[in-house]
Amino acid sequence: MPETPHIVSDVMTRTVVAVGRDAPFKEIVRTMEQWRVSAMPVLEGEGRVVGVVSEADLLPKEEFRDSDPTPVEERRRPSDVVRAGAVTAGDLMSRPAVTVHSDATLAQAARILAVRHVKRLPVVDESAMLQGIVSRADLLKVFLRPDEDIEEEVRRTVVSYLFPAFSHAIHVNVHEGVVTLRGNIRDTSLVPVAVRLIRAVEGVVGVEPQLTGESTPTTGSSDTS
Numbered sequence: 001m002p003e004t005p006h007i008v009s010d011v012m013t014r015t016v017v018a019v020g021r022d023a024p025f026k027e028i029v030r031t032m033e034q035w036r037v038s039a040m041p042v043l044e045g046e047g048r049v050v051g052v053v054s055e056a057d058l059l060p061k062e063e064f065r066d067s068d069p070t071p072v073e074e075r076r077r078p079s080d081v082v083r084a085g086a087v088t089a090g091d092l093m094s095r096p097a098v099t100v101h102s103d104a105t106l107a108q109a110a111r112i113l114a115v116r117h118v119k120r121l122p123v124v125d126e127s128a129m130l131q132g133i134v135s136r137a138d139l140l141k142v143f144l145r146p147d148e149d150i151e152e153e154v155r156r157t158v159v160s161y162l163f164p165a166f167s168h169a170i171h172v173n174v175h176e177g178v179v180t181l182r183g184n185i186r187d188t189s190l191v192p193v194a195v196r197l198i199r200a201v202e203g204v205v206g207v208e209p210q211l212t213g214e215s216t217p218t219t220g221s222s223d224t225s
Contacts, residue, residue, distance in 0.1 A: 006202055008109050009102035011141050012123050012132035018043050021050060021090035025061065028053055028089055041122040041130055042093045048128045051093030052118075058092065060084040099124045102131055106202075110139050145203030147174040154179055154204075158197045162190050170211070177205030188213045 018041045019028055032038065032055065039054035060077075064084040074081050086092045100109050100121040112121060113136060120135040151174040160167045163185055170183035179198050185191075191209050198207045 006106050006142055007102065008100055008104045008106065008123055008134050009132070011106065011138040012102065012134040013138065014132045016041065016122070016130060016133045018130065019053065019089050020044065021088065021093070023089040025058070025087050025092070028092070029058065039120060041097065041133070042089045043130060047130045049097050049099060049122045049124050049130050050128075051090070051095035052097045052122065053089050053093040057083055057094060061086075097122055099128070100134065101125070106139050106142060109134055113139070142202045143177060143205065145177075147177065150174045150177065150179065150201060150203050153201055154198055158194055158201070162194050162197070177203055178208060179204055179206070180208045180210060182210045183212075185211050185213065 017031060017035045017037055019031060021042050021044050023031075023042075028040070031040065039052055041049045042051040042053050044050050060080040060083045064081070069077070069081045069084065083092050098112065098116045098118050098121060100112055100123055102123050102125070104112075109121060113119070120133055122130055123132040123134055125131055151172050154174070155167070155172050159170050159172060159181070163170060166183065166185050170181060170185070173180045173182075179201075181194065181198075188211065191211050194211075195207045195209055198204055
């Protein structure tokens with residue numbers, strides 16, 4: 001079977017730029033500029049994540065600098081109107097923070113990023129204490145895995161597992177993360193299973209199964225009278 005998938009703690013950044021909830025507006029901007037980040041966790045106490053402040057949270061301050069929000073904007077964008085008058089991270093931040101635990105799989109983290117439309121996730125423990133941060137770029141690191149490593153794992157954990165009697169006759173080739181299988185097998189109903197298992201291998205971009213059924217000669221019988 002495929003090996004245990006990588007988890008968030010394997011790829012996350014452990015040194016995180018963060019601010020306290022009392023951090024003033026200009027300090028937030030300076031910190032983002034200094035560390036070249038577009039969002040930061042907001043912490044309280046000994047490091048508990050209570051929110052995230054991003055460039056998007058800061059922009060209403062500039063947007064409404066020269067004019068007051070219209071009645072329509074006040075109805076449709078109440079949170080942005082509040083942020084336009086906010087001066088600390090606690091008032092500016094998005095809350096509750098969208099976070100992930102360090103033992104989540106990369107697939108689970110990627111799903112959270114996609115569904116919640118965020119670019120990065122603070123990594124927290126059971127007490128919401130900050131442990132690190134994981135970004136879209138971190139999740140893509142798995143696709144840097146060498147083709148040779150992917151090929152070896154596919155042979156060892158999928159081909160040998162599903163087709164033990166035919167593993168020597170199945171050719172596995174990996175190019176740019178795309179796995180191609182060629183050869184003859186006895187039970188072609190296992191091909192979709194093989195595809196699913198190979199897709200679960202870390203670093204696989206795609207699967208091209210080119211497996212055909214083993215031809216079985218038929219034995220004719222002659223009638224005697």
